[in-house]
Amino acid sequence: MDTSGFLEWLKASLSSSEKTSDRRILRFVHPDDDKRFLRSLRAERPGSKPLRGIRRLGIIRAYSCPVPPEGLPVSFGGAIVWEEDIRVSTHAILAAQRVPADSGIPWGVRRIRAPEAWSRTTGHRVRVGVIDTGVDFDHPDLRHSLERGINLLQRTALPHDDNGHGTHIAGTIAAANRMQGMIGVAPRSAIYPIKAFDYNGTAYVSDIILGIDWCVRNRMDVVNMSFGMSTRSKSLLNAVSNAYRSGVLIVASSGNDGKRGRIDYPAKYPQTVAVGAINRKGEIASFTNRSDSVDIYAPGERVDSCWLRGNRKTMSGTSMATSHVTGAVALLLAHKPGLTPEQVKTVLKRSKRPLRNAKAPRKTGELDIARMLQVADKLM
Structure with a gap:
């Protein structure tokens, strides 16, 4: 040519x-x-x-x-x-009221039994890439958990959050302010924010691919992708597949359209961990997309976490559920270093707790970190 x-x-x-x-x-x-x-x-x-x-x-x-x-x-x-x-959007709804400053351990973190694991693993030194809107670097709950990361929209600037979504995700994964703030799932893991999304919470597929590329080159252990689209992208699939083969596991959200039998991409790709949302009753949340492609469910309704300018807010969405699973993977990788993405997926699937709703699909279940560590100890 x-x-x-x-x-x-x-x-x-x-x-x-x-x-x-x-x-x-x-x-x-x-x-x-x-x-x-x-x-x-x-x-x-x-x-x-x-x-x-x-x-x-x-x-x-x-x-x-x-x-x-x-x-x-x-x-x-x-x-x-x-x-x-294609343009892609973050998976969050209902940006609601502020949360008191002394919010402690959020309900979702308790629900998945993360505190029971902290005597054995806190996610220490696990590198977590968060491809999102950036993060509030001055947030008191996050200051000790953040690394520099990268701003793909403005390469010379830090990946500062101008939307709030990325800060909320980072808080659930790794907030670490035991004295007067909140605690995330894996409080000693290291968050590397990759800003690919603008202040509206939208990004091009190419921005996300650049983010995945950065995560592979900088040796992230797990990557949180709380966003999605209904259209299949071969380019994004290739990037996800290459990351998987390189040993980088991607955790992705199923979407908030309440669809049955269908979930968004990239969660639908088999190389990701696809996450749906449950409510405080342990039932599948009404807004979550669901299908046999969902690997695991986690708390996603009315989740308290970090917000811009040092605040905290309550949000709902499969985005929030995904960050719980990413934090759990960080705990697992700190407990059992060297697990491959395939092995992590196996442990998550075999340790699921059955959902309470009798109408829920039999093959699925919710995240349970205590069971996850037990399964890992037996299998690995």
């Missing part, structure tokens, strides 16, 4: 102010074409402003860039495959 000609076409296309461009993810069919294009792009990008909008997605050997609505010229069609760079 004439990769130089394709680069020139892209440059001319991106320079045109008359055309409204949509973001797409492009991948060369032949690896040699990819290598030649990457060399040319790196050589020409410094002197070409239009080419700076092209982003390399290294983990899947692809590129995200604006492409005119009419798409690629026919002459390049056989050598390149592409898909839309």
Whole structure:
């Protein structure tokens, strides 16, 4: 393929102010074409402003860039495959009232029996990537749990949270303020915030792929992805699969549309841990998507956790359920270092506690950390 000609076409296309461009993810069919294009792009990008909008997605050997609505010229069609760079949203609802400062151990953390495990494991030194809206670095409940992470939307800045969702997720996983704040599931784990979502709680698939790439390169042990979409993305599947093969487990939320027999991507990919939500009664929450693809359920209704400017708030959603499971995985990996993603999934599935609702699917169950550690000790 004439990769130089394709680069020139892209440059001319991106320079045109008359055309409204949509973001797409492009991948060369032949690896040699990819290598030649990457060399040319790196050589020409410094002197070409239009080419700076092209982003390399290294983990899947692809590129995200604006492409005119009419798409690629026919002459390049056989050598390149592409898909839309879809917008993705976080999985949270009901941003509700503030929570008192001395909130202690939230109900969800107690429900999954995390305090019973803290004499044996607190998640010490487990690296948790949270691909989300960033985090409040000044929050008193989180200060001792945070590492620098990365801001994919503004590379020179810290991944500060301008939405609140990421801070809430981080709090459930690893808040550590025993004296006057709240305690998360794995209070001695290390949170690495990866800001891929803007203040509206939305991101492009390519931003998420860049986040997964960063997590693999920086050796995260587990990654929390509390968001989803109804459309399948082959590019995102490739990134998730590559992370899984690299030893990085992704925990993802099933979605908040109350659907039966269907859950969102990336939770639907078999390489993730798919999480649904339960309420305080231990029943499947009305808002959660559910199907046989859900691996485990966890507390997701009216969950208290950290919020912006040092506050705390109550939120509901499969996002909240997912952060409980991510914290549990951090406890497990600190207790049994070196477990593969497949082994972690096996332990979670075999240690599920049956759901209370008689109408709940027989094959599913809720997270129980005490049982999880027992199963791990027997199996591993």
